[in-house]
Amino acid sequence: MKQSDITYHDVPRETFLYVDELIDQNKEQLNTYLDRLLWWNKRINLVSRDVPRETIFEHIRHSLLIHRLPAYQNSSLIVDTGTGGGLPGMPLAITSPEKEFILNDIVTKKVMAVKQMARTLGLKNASAVDFSIEKATINREFLMVTKHAFKINDLVQMTSGLPWQNIIFYKGMNFADEISGPSEEFSVNAYDLYKESRESFYKNKALVVISRS
Numbered sequence: 071m072k073q074s075d076i077t078y079h080d081v082p083r084e085t086f087l088y089v090d091e092l093i094d095q096n097k098e099q100l101n102t103y104l105d106r107l108l109w110w111n112k113r114i115n116l117v118s119r120d121v122p123r124e125t126i127f128e129h130i131r132h133s134l135l136i137h138r139l140p141a142y143q144n145s146s147l148i149v150d151t152g153t154g155g156g157l158p159g160m161p162l163a164i165t166s167p168e169k170e171f172i173l174n175d176i177v178t179k180k181v182m183a184v185k186q187m188a189r190t191l192g193l194k195n196a197s198a199v200d201f202s203i204e205k206a207t208i209n210r211e212f213l214m215v216t217k218h219a220f221k222i223n224d225l226v227q228m229t230s231g232l233p234w235q236n237i238i239f240y241k242g243m244n245f246a247d248e249i250s251g252p253s254e255e256f257s258v259n260a261y262d263l264y265k266e267s268r269e270s271f272y273k274n275k276a277l278v279v280i281s282r283s
């Protein structure tokens with residue numbers, strides 16, 4: 071992967087409208103998740119303390135913005151590593167009942183909270199596991215997603231023996247510094263979340279898809 075291999079795209083306004091509709095269709099469960107996340111956050115640190123409900127809601131909306139990427143649409147198994155309080159895995163599991171999700175974090179109490187939340191929500195398609203992603207064993211092809219948890223090169227190296235086809239990183243636009251090494255094996259596509267949306271929350275935010283050739 072070289073910085074010169076990156077192809078840049080804009081996320082169209084329609085994607086945001088699509089996600090807003092998805093939120094509307096799933097608002098009861100997404101609100102229950104938000105309530106439970108705030109409840110757990112008072113007890114164990116899952117997202118920053120004193121973060122307003124509206125900001126967490128924006129993180130949920132952010133999580134859902136991968137819905138229209140082919141790498142997401144074509145995957146039936148999704149592993150969210152460094153999930154913390156369940157972002158992005160939990161909103162994705164709520165809105166994609168046909169897909170299977172494994173939520174992973176190295177911190178046992180966070181995984182316990184995520185398991186409780188999934189139980190409260192009655193989610194049948196989400197499980198949670200507490201170990202370092204380096205220790206994972208997965209035997210079928212999957213998509214890995216991760217939000218604000220790993221540097222790109224680090225996670226690619228840590229999981230080089232796993233059968234992922236794509237990794238979607240939720241990143242800042244300055245992610246290119248995290249990419250180096252041999253280029254032949256991977257392609258890199260970056261999606262700017264701000265250029266078309268003009269929403270201040272998404273300023274300098276990107277979705278970065280690393281694909282195995």
Ligand SMILES: C[S@@+](CC[C@H](N)C(=O)[O-])C[C@H]1O[C@@H](n2cnc3c(N)ncnc32)[C@H](O)[C@@H]1O
Pocket residue numbers: 116117151152153154155156157158174175176177180201202203204216217218219
């Ligand atoms: C900044 S938090 C992000 C949480 C969540 N993705 C979000 O956007 O709110 C990073 C998370 O990565 C987890 N983490 C760090 N190293 C890890 C590893 N090797 N394997 C699994 N999880 C890890 C941490 O415990 C932490 O919960």
